[in-house]
Amino acid sequence: MxxxxxxxxxxxxxxxxxxxxxxxxxxxxxxxxxxxxxxxxxxxxxxxxxxxxxxxxxxxxxxxxxxxxxxxxxTRAYCPKTSYNIMTTNGVESINARLLEERKLPIIALLDSLQKLASSWFARYRHASIASNTNLTPTIEGNLRSRFTDAQGMQFFELGCLEFDVRSRGHSAIVDLESKRCTCRVFDIDRISCAHAIAASWLAKIDLYDMCSEYYFTMSWCMAYSETVYPVPEENEWPHNINFPLVLPHLLEKRVGTRKQNRIPLIGEFSKR
Ligand SMILES: [Zn+2]
Incomplete structure (x- = not known):
């Protein structure tokens, strides 16, 4: 699916x-x-x-x-897709932790609780993104500045149109600013300029921000949290012209003993099954 x-x-x-x-x-x-x-x-x-x-x-x-x-x-090296350097299940972890009590609630109360949780998170990140005064999100801006420092003192040679050989401490990297690739693979995978690409951009007089993925921009961050998550309306406000299907509960075998409380399994834990 x-x-x-x-x-x-x-x-x-x-x-x-x-x-x-x-x-x-x-x-x-x-x-x-x-x-x-x-x-x-x-x-x-x-x-x-x-x-x-x-x-x-x-x-x-x-x-x-x-x-x-x-x-x-x-592995990052053999991942066939773009990972954007964001490899985390923090969101899943947070929801897991927050739902320990709420999961015992009836479905409407659970949905209400989820709506409040989502709204509070949206508000927090909406305010943070609006308050941010950098082009990129604060973490990525920090990464770029750090790489900019690393790029100081690198030697670079123009190979072709927007292609450069950038050397530092005996190592050489080939940068292609048109396809946004570097043989160090940091530029390709992170979608943020590596130190070699920063040095090459300086020589080519290209704005560093033009080399970053649009997903890292503060504007994208702000837009990601711009939607409103509405609460479930009162039951008497629900539309009456909808034929709701009759949903029956699953037929479960009642087990003897104390009911075990399982949390939602995390991605890495599926391998145990
Ligand atoms: Zn590089």
């Missing part, structure tokens, strides 16, 4: 939850930290070297990953 509606979406897993599941197979010190580090590597050949090293140090953990997940599900 998801792949039908979102045809360009890719099914990935939360690396943090995967790392927690991995602990059931490998509890050696440093395995989680190294796993989280290699999952974020940009270049495939650098990832391959690092994953071989990881496999030698933590064979049980590597076996756990190889048996359950293909590389495109958890």
């Amino acid at each position: 998801v792949s039908t509606v979102y045809r360009n979406a890719h099914h990935g897993h939360c690396t943090w939850h995967l790392s927690q599941n991995m602990k059931t197979r490998c509890k050696k010190k440093g395995a989680t930290e190294m796993f989280l580090h290699i999952a974020k590597i940009y270049k495939t050949f650098e990832f391959d070297i690092a994953y071989n090293d990881f496999r030698n140090r933590y064979p049980e953990a590597a076996q756990y990953l190889d048996e359950r997940e293909s590389l495109d599900r958890w």
Whole structure:
């Protein structure tokens, strides 16, 4: 269903939850930290070297990953789609935590509660985005400024029309400003200029902000929270010309003993099933 509606979406897993599941197979010190580090590597050949090293140090953990997940599900280097550097399930976590009590409520009360929660979040981020005085969202603006500092002192050579060879500390990167790509892959994946692209943009006299994805702009952030989430109206205000289907509850077998309360499983936990 998801792949039908979102045809360009890719099914990935939360690396943090995967790392927690991995602990059931490998509890050696440093395995989680190294796993989280290699999952974020940009270049495939650098990832391959690092994953071989990881496999030698933590064979049980590597076996756990190889048996359950293909590389495109958890590595940045092999992800076939754009990830925009935002890899988090914080929203799911917050809803999970907030619904512990509300989930016991009848459906209308639950919807009311969800509406209040969504409205409060929308208001918080709407106010924050309006108050922001930067072109990009504060975090991304900070990233760009930091990369701008890194770009100082880099050497660059014009190769072709909007293509540059940018060198720093003995390493070379090829930047193509037209396709917004760099051989370091940071520019391609993050959709924010890497330090090499910043140096190249300076030489080409191109505005740095023109090189960033529109999704990172404060205006996009503001628009994302501009919609209103309305409460469920009073029952006597519901339209009367709708034939509501009769929805019967599921036939459930009543279990003996105390009812176990399950939370909604998180993305990484599906692999346990
Ligand atoms: Zn680069």
